Amino acid sequence: MLAKEIAEILHAVPLTKWDESVWEREYSHVFATDLMSDALALIQDNEESTVLLTGLCNTQTLRTAEMLDVRFIVFVRGKFLLDDAIEMAKNMGLVCLATDYTMYDACGRLYEKGLTGIYGKHSA
Amino acid sequence: MESILHKEYTVVQDDYVNAGKVSSDIKSTLAEIGISPKVIRKIAVASYESEINLIIHAWGGKVFMDVNDDGSVALVFKDPGPGIPDLEKALTPGWSTASEKARGMGFGAGMGLPNIQRVSDEFNIESSPAGTTLSLLFRSPV
Ligand SMILES: Nc1ncnc2c1ncn2[C@@H]1O[C@H](COP(=O)(O)OP(=O)(O)OP(=O)(O)O)[C@@H](O)[C@H]1O
Ligand SMILES: [Mg+2]
Numbered sequence: 001m002l003a004k005e006i007a008e009i010l011h012a013v014p015l016t017k018w019d020e021s022v023w024e025r026e027y028s029h030v031f032a033t034d035l036m037s038d039a040l041a042l043i044q045d046n047e048e049s050t051v052l053l054t055g056l057c058n059t060q061t062l063r064t065a066e067m068l069d070v071r072f073i074v075f076v077r078g079k080f081l082l083d084d085a086i087e088m089a090k091n092m093g094l095v096c097l098a099t100d101y102t103m104y105d106a107c108g109r110l111y112e113k114g115l116t117g118i119y120g121k122h123s124a
Numbered sequence: 125m126e127s128i129l130h131k132e133y134t135v136v137q138d139d140y141v142n143a144g145k146v147s148s149d150i151k152s153t154l155a156e157i158g159i160s161p162k163v164i165r166k167i168a169v170a171s172y173e174s175e176i177n178l179i180i181h182a183w184g185g186k187v188f189m190d191v192n193d194d195g196s197v198a199l200v201f202k203d204p205g206p207g208i209p210d211l212e213k214a215l216t217p218g219w220s221t222a223s224e225k226a227r228g229m230g231f232g233a234g235m236g237l238p239n240i241q242r243v244s245d246e247f248n249i250e251s252s253p254a255g256t257t258l259s260l261l262f263r264s265p266v
Binding site: 040056063068069 | 143144148151161173236
């Protein structure tokens with residue numbers, strides 16, 4: 001799924017202006033957490049096509065993404081980054097969006113449209 | 125095995141503003157000298173978890189990085205205390221004594237040390253009330 005489609009599904013707004021090309025990037029996996037150590041432990045592959053969904057709005061989220069080579073973060077529950085953090089995200093080349101949906105609703109909407117968790121298709 | 129590049133850093137207790145800077149520098153340094161992205165990612169994750177532990181659990185500490193002539197990378201995290209009373213517990217996934225403040229920053233899942241152990245090729249930790257030393261080695265194909 002394209003970044004711009006994800007933004008539409010979540011009615012998400014970009015936290016700053018990004019180069020147009022970022023909206024054409026493809027994503028297939030989502031990892032949702034407020035615990036950065038969980039992200040650091042569990043996102044082991046496909047980092048370039050993984051979206052990090054989180055309610056944790058501080059520079060540690062950005063650092064975590066940097067270490068993992070994750071490039072796309074969506075902040076849930078209408079949270080925003082402070083200006084310093086936005087500047088830092090820009091320097092790191094991270095794309096950051098904010099949505100008013102809660103974690104549960106944001107996950108549900110993306111899941112419904114076919115994005116999978118980090119282990120791929122849910123089989124139940 | 126001989127070190128061909130050595131770097132040292134200081135990490136300050138409770139310094140959340142700068143948390144991650146050391147690991148970020150280590151990551152870009154290794155990228156510059158051409159270590160493979162897969163290995164760098166493991167090192168970056170282990171380094172960041174260890175750096176955060178110095179900030180949230182220890183009274184700050186020092187980080188030493190060596191790139192060896194065989195392409196391996198050694199990291200040492202050394203702090204002056206208070207030490208880890210029960211290492212076995214500390215290495216158990218989910219076990220954490222993180223403060224409210226640390227939890228508010230997204231830490232305290234009790235996943236750091238187990239994850240560091242998982243991604244490193246050699247893992248050694250020694251701890252006493254006089255401090256903790258964590259030594260890691262990452263092999264990398266040259
Ligand atoms: N350098 C250190 N000095 C003192 N205690 C430490 C140190 N590093 C780890 N610990 C202790 O070991 C426990 C487990 O550490 P670990 O990194 O696995 O989890 P955490 O830091 O609590 O949470 P997470 O890493 O998931 O954010 C810590 O809660 C703390 O009690
Ligand atoms: Mg930790």
